Amino acid sequence: MKFAIVLTFVFTSTWNPITTRGSSMIDKPVPLVNSTGLLGRSVQFYCGAVSQSDAPNLLLFYKEPDKKPIYSIDLRGPKPTQHFNKPEYASRIQFVRPGTIIVNGLSIADTGIYRCRVEYPRSPTKHLRHKLKVIESPSVPMIYDSEMSIVNGETAPYDEGSGLTLICEVSGGGASIHVQWWKDNVTLLDDTLERSDNNYKLNELHIDSLSRYDDGMYLSCIAEATPGLPATSNAVRIRMNLRPVSVEVLPGYMPVNAGEPWNVTCVVIGSFPSPIVTWWLGNIQVQTNSYRASSDRNVTISTLHLNTNKGHSGKKLTCRAENPAIKGAVIEDAITIEVAYPPSPSVMIGSALDIDFIIEGDDIFLECVVDANPPVEKLSWFRNGFQIQQDVKSGIIISNQSLVLRKVKSSLSGNFGCSAANRVGEGTSPPLLLRIKYTPVCKNQSVTKVYAQEMETVTFKCDVYSDPPKVAFRWTMATGRETALIPRIPTSNAQAKDSDVSSLLEFTPKRDSDFGRFLCWASNSVGNMKTPCVFELLKEGLRPIALSKCALEEKGPQILMVSCEDSSLSKEPVTFTMELFDTENGLMLANNTNSKPIFEVEGLDRQAKVLAVITANTKYGKSESVSIERIVERAVGSRTVEKIIDAQAQGSNRVTIIAIAIGILCLIIISLAAAFLGCNRIRSNRNRRTQRTLVDLKEHGLMLYPDMAPSREFIPTSKDSLSGNELRGDKS
The missing domain is CATH 2.60.40.10 (Immunoglobulins)
Structure with missing residues (x-):
């Protein structure tokens, strides 16, 4: 079979001058193209494109250093005329339009430099040089093992984990031949030559440790003279002795009842050749009844038939698998026999x-x-x-x-x-x-209110839940502007008596500053209680405090509703009064009294700017008043608009309002002056009283907390709640 392989490679072009003897041409640089041909095959030389407007007359093909062309073709006539300077070239050289010369049957002697010359009727003559290298195809590689024995087809079995050495020998191919080892024709393993001369090339492959996944792989030695040229190769398959991967005892059903026959199966996977399987009950070997291996020799199954008894309970049953071809390749699995x-x-x-x-x-x-x-x-x-x-x-x-x-x-x-x-x-x-122990907890989680007069002795009982039940107590009180620790030693107005889970405090208030809050703290071996028991000592006869959170809203057409929150702590009966004024003319629209701070006013038949004044009243006096202003719209389904009345409101009664305002302003100025003088006297008396109180507390043995800032005069809230700061004794 005859065929031609055209090989064109990456060319390295150089410029060399050439002189056409016997002509007037001056020396011109000519490009040099590198080409490679395989021994016995063909090679192509490109001699330049033919101009469409100026067809070539003559093409001359030289092999340097000959002065005469080895081949020429005259293209001027209707039929091209060829000439060969040697007869053997006639069968080897051929011209292919538009401008390619093919040389067939390459031999080593064809190595050299070739030059093309193309003549045109009008265009300048063109020159192109080719450097041809003819190489010999490498031989089929020979593969040897480490003992220099030829390996054909597949290797002798290697033990799993052992090393492998294979040697690939190639002859021919020239000095630039490449000899490589590939795994399954995918992964390059080695491309380093251990020996290289003109006749032989050797590449040794070393694998330090073979894994079980290498069993059956193909190792190929490939010899390649030049990239792009046909390569030669040889391959061997690796065979291995494999250790058993797993052994598992399958007991079927467990536990078993004593006296019942029991079949146990042992499955061994991954051993090649097939393993030897033995059974052991404790340290005693027992005989198996059946044994079989799978067709691919990858799975081996052994079955043991055992008549169980109570003495087998708790004993270890072991299945042991050993590959006889690999020393020490033994694995085992064991179960413990169970009785139900x-x-x-x-x-x-x-x-x-x-x-x-x-x-x-x-x-x-x-x-x-x-x-x-x-x-x-x-x-x-x-x-x-x-x-x-x-x-x-x-x-x-x-x-x-x-x-x-x-x-x-x-x-x-x-x-x-x-x-x-x-x-x-x-x-x-x-x-x-x-028993989950805990810090003491108050039995009464709410504030206990106690009312008393000056010099009247009261008793506070602090009961707690606690585990362990052994509890230590301490009392603190907020008197005026200080927080003091009540000592365990009785004083002139305080004495505490403790039992395991309760404490009694007898206290006699002597002055206004002795009224306030008393905190009972308890602790056990777990820790201190998180929230103290709180007692509120209130003085009878004080007038109620001002109401809070008051609101005025339109409940319906021509109906107003006024409501407040009762902040009174008095145990005396309390009544509440609401006076409603028209701020336009100063007329009182309503004056209602109720046992609760909730009032309704009906019959407002026009738009009005109203002012509601609410107070709390007891037999000891009335509280400071709370005022709310609103605008009431007459239209049915309209909404109430809350806002502060504009001081410059327009209306027909402007003069009257201004006069009333001036009169009220004068009264306020007089009242403020009187209040200022009275406050100075009260503050002076209070300072003197506070100083006396501090002196008395020290005389009574009370220890003041120096790191606590003085608090404002205590005003109890409506919910009798205790702030976190008070619970911890922190700064107010």
Whole structure:
């Protein structure tokens, strides 16, 4: 079969001058093109494109240093005329339009430099040079093992984990030949030559450790003379002895009842050649009854038939697999023979916890330890006989045989237990008592109000819940502008008596500054209580304080509703008064009294700007008044517009309003002057009284907190609440 392979490579062009002897042409640089040809094959020489407007007359083909062309073709006539200076060229050289010369049957002697010359009728003569290198195709590689034995087809078995050495030898191909090792024709492993001369090339492949995944892979040695030219190759398949990958004992069903026959299967995977399988009961080898291997020799199965008895319970049954071709390739699997019996559960507390000192806020871990065979099918937790359900939001988490109680509270104390069941029966654990200790807590969570007169002795009883029940108490009181610790030693007006979970404080107020709030603090071995018990000592006969959160709104057409929040702490009956004025003319529109600070006014038949004045009244006097202004619209379904009345309001009664305003302003100025003089006297008296109070407190043995800033005179709120600062004794 005859064929031509045209090879054109990346060319390195150089410029060399050429002189046409016997002509007037001057020396011109001519490009040099590198070409490579394979021994016995063909090569093409491109001699330049033919101009369409100026057809060539003559093409001359030279091999340097010859002065005469080895081939020429005259294109001037109707039929091209060829000439060969040697007869053998006639069968080897051919011209292909438009301007290519093909040389066939290359030999080593054809190596050299060739030049094309093209003559045109009108265009300048063109020259192009080619440097041809003819190389020999490499031989088919020979593959040897480390013992220099020829390997054909596949190797002798290598042990898994052992090393591998293969040698590839190639002859011919010239000095630039490449000899490479490839894995499965995809991965290049080695392209380094260990020996290279004109006749032979050697490449040794070394693999330090073969894995089981290398079994069956193909290693190819490829010899390539020049990129793009046909390469030669040879390949071998790797065979290996493989260790067993896994061995597993499949007991069928367990546990087994004593006296019943039992079939146990052992499955060995991954061993080649097939392994030797043995059975061991404890340290004694037992005989197997059946043995078989899979068709691909990858899986081996052995079955043991055993008549069980109670003595087998707890003993270890082992299946051992050994590859005889690899030293030390032994693996085994074992199970413990089980005999069925019902569960016997018990509750264990986490090792990091002291069951005698569990406090609120701790995380408790309980484990239901079950001795059962077969394993339990159902497990439940109980507290005081009632089943516990999982509630993650409440911190109750049940996971397998564990019960987790997050951030426990004292209310969770009780007897805990678990029950477990399997196919044989059911068992219940003995109860485990958990006592969750906590800091003292007030039995009465609200503020206790006590009313008294000066020099009247009152008793405050502070009762707390506590575990452990041994409690220490301390009392503090807010008197006037100071917070003081009441000492344990009786004083002229205070004496405290304690029991395990309660404390009595007898106190006699002697002056106004002795009235206020009393805080009872308790502590036990867990810590201090978070919120104290609060007592409010109030003086009888004080006038009520001003109302708060008052609102005036339109309930319906021509109906107004006035409501306030009662902030009074008096135990005396309280009445509330509301006066409604028209701010345009100063007329009173309504004057209502009620037992609650809620009033309704009807019959407003025109648009009015109104002012509501509300007070609280007892037999000791009335509170400061609270005023609210609004505009009331007459239209049905209209809304009430709340705003402050404009001081420059327009209207027909402007003069009257200005006169009333001037009179009110004068009265306010006179009242402020009198109040200012009175306040100075009161402040002077209060300062003197405060100084006397501080002196008396020290005389009575009270210890003042120097880091607490003086607070304003205490005004109780409507909800009798205690601020966080007061609970902690912080600055007011």
